[in-house]
Amino acid sequence: MTDAAPVRFGLIGVDSSHSVQFTTMLGDGRTGRVAGGTVVAAWKAPTVEDFPPSRDRNDWLAAELEALGMPLLDSPGAVAEASDALLIVASDVRTHPAHLRRLTRFGKPVFVDTRFAPTRREAVEMLEQATGDGCLVLAGSPKRFTPEFRAALGAAGGVERIDLDGPLPEQPHHPFLAWYGVHLVDLAVAAFGPGCETVEATGDRVTATWNDGRVATLRGDAEWTPITRGVIGTAAGEEAFEIEASAEMLAGLLESLISSCRTDTSNVPAAEILATVAIVEAAARSRELGEPVSVTA
CATH class of the missing domain: 3.40.50.720 (NAD(P)-binding Rossmann-like Domain)
Incomplete structure (x- = not known):
């Protein structure tokens, strides 16, 4: 090649x-x-x-x-x-x-x-x-590679919180967040990196808290819609973004895959892959127990 x-x-x-x-x-x-x-x-x-x-x-x-x-x-x-x-x-x-x-x-x-x-x-x-x-x-959700998200993240600087709102439909044999909610989780991890400490999924939203105090909130409806919205908060203000699900949304992901294959480098660090899986797993456990849970490191 x-x-x-x-x-x-x-x-x-x-x-x-x-x-x-x-x-x-x-x-x-x-x-x-x-x-x-x-x-x-x-x-x-x-x-x-x-x-x-x-x-x-x-x-x-x-x-x-x-x-x-x-x-x-x-x-x-x-x-x-x-x-x-x-x-x-x-x-x-x-x-x-x-x-x-x-x-x-x-x-x-x-x-x-x-x-x-x-x-x-x-x-x-x-x-x-x-x-x-x-x-x-x-690995990675295509949403983390979209220009809308990347621009908001790049403009924010010193991210302290991220609030995400997108579709959360579920499927059999996939626990809460594991089907479509994983896209929101991956955006939070893309913004903060690994280090999520606790997850609470007992109400109308999921709250994930990192070990340095940064917080991600995830919410959405059970019915699928093509729009995911987010607000990235910093000490200086807020940056909002909106992603529409479509074939075009996949372009950034495909470009990252081609680049990774050519350079033999990961497009998503292993620690972030594990963090996303661990947060999804913790959210399901929190919802089942009705209380906040620690995230497996």
């Missing part, structure tokens, strides 16, 4: 809308909306029958990819052999640890889409295996 050649990505799982969106946004690697990468192969992965996003979308999203000319190969290994880097876009977070375990031995960069792992323990195991196999792990 040279700087002049597009990074060849392979899809692992196709039951997320990102499978088609990534493919169309990248195009041929040179003339697409995001230049520098192209999707060359995909593995459909078995349908997860007890998970509606997989049960209801796996077949028709696979058909959409085939209509775009995408070869559907018979194994993750076959996709890895045909690719420079892998994109785990399977929608059910429960499948991510097993998918990554099958891919790290190839020593190629692997992106794990948005919902990295069901638990912090599994996330640690995933990262440890990847490190041992010389596999670069990439």
